[in-house]
Each structure stands twice: as C-alpha cells, then as structure tokens.
Amino acid sequence: MSVSLYHSEYEALRNLMRDVRVKAGLTQVQMAEALGVGQSYVSKLERGENFVDVLLFARWCSACGVKPGKTLDKLVGAQI
Numbered sequence: 001m002s003v004s005l006y007h008s009e010y011e012a013l014r015n016l017m018r019d020v021r022v023k024a025g026l027t028q029v030q031m032a033e034a035l036g037v038g039q040s041y042v043s044k045l046e047r048g049e050n051f052v053d054v055l056l057f058a059r060w061c062s063a064c065g066v067k068p069g070k071t072l073d074k075l076v077g078a079q080i
Helices: 008-023 028-035 039-047 054-063 068-079
Strands: none
Touching: 008 039, 008 054, 008 068, 028 039, 028 054, 054 068
C-alpha cells in the first residue's frame, strides 16, 4: 500500500471519520475541544492534509460515542 495522504483508503477513512462526527451531532469546533486540538487541525485531518494517528482515531470515535473497533470494521467491510 502506498503511504500517501491521498491514497483511496485514507480518503475512505477520512470520510468515515467525518460521517461519524456529523452523525454524533458534533461540529469541527466541538470535536477539536473534545480532542484538545484546534479546529484547524480537525479540518486538516478531514481534508487529508494530515495523517490520522490510531490513538487520535480512538479518541475521535470515543468523542462521538462509537466504538473504534466497530468503526474500523465498517471501513474494512466496505473495501472487501
């Protein structure tokens, strides 16, 4: 697998994270506050300007009230 921010699997991950956030009813500002980062960082993650760290992914899911493992299952299941 290519280690590029623009790889289709990273795009799918970013889309999934954005969908999870929106379904949880959180704005980027609220997500940033939950993660202890700035809103611009959340925006850059969702736009693909930064890699998604696995620990940040877990915290993101927790902030949205979903289990990280189940969320990853959705991502992997969509690519099979």
